[in-house]
Amino acid sequence: MSDDKKQVTVEVPHRERISRLFIFRGLWVYILMFPMIPLGIWFGIVMFFHFWYMLFLGKRNQWLFDNQKRLFTWLTQWQAYLNFLVDLRPGFWW
Numbered sequence: 001m002s003d004d005k006k007q008v009t010v011e012v013p014h015r016e017r018i019s020r021l022f023i024f025r026g027l028w029v030y031i032l033m034f035p036m037i038p039l040g041i042w043f044g045i046v047m048f049f050h051f052w053y054m055l056f057l058g059k060r061n062q063w064l065f066d067n068q069k070r071l072f073t074w075l076t077q078w079q080a081y082l083n084f085l086v087d088l089r090p091g092f093w094w
Contacts, residue, residue, distance in 0.1 A: 008069055012080045017087070029082065043071055 050064040077090040 008072075010073055010076050012077075012086055013088070014086075032078065039071065043068070 046064055046067050050061060050068065053061050053064065074090070077086075080086050081089055
C-alpha cells in the first residue's frame with residue numbers, strides 16, 4: 001500500500017461486564033428510526049454526487065469521502081451496540 005492511500009478501520013472494544021438494562025437495548029431502534037430517515041436520504045445524495053464526481057474527474061473528493069466514512073463508522077458502532085457486541089452506547093451523532 002502506498003503512502004498516499006488511507007485505510008479505514010473500526011475498533012469495537014470488548015468489556016466483560018454488562019449493564020442491567022441489557023434487555024431493553026432493542027428499544028433504541030425505535031428512537032433511532034427518526035434520525036436515520038434523513039441520514040439515509042443525505043447519504044444517498046452524497047453517494048450520488050460522489051459517483052458522478054469520480055466518474056467525470058477521475059479522483060475522489062476529500063469532503064465527500066470523509067462524510068461517507070463518518071456515517072459508515074457511526075452506523076457500524078450502532079450496529080455493534082444493537083447486536084449486543086458492546087455495552088457502551090455510542091453517541092446520537094458523530
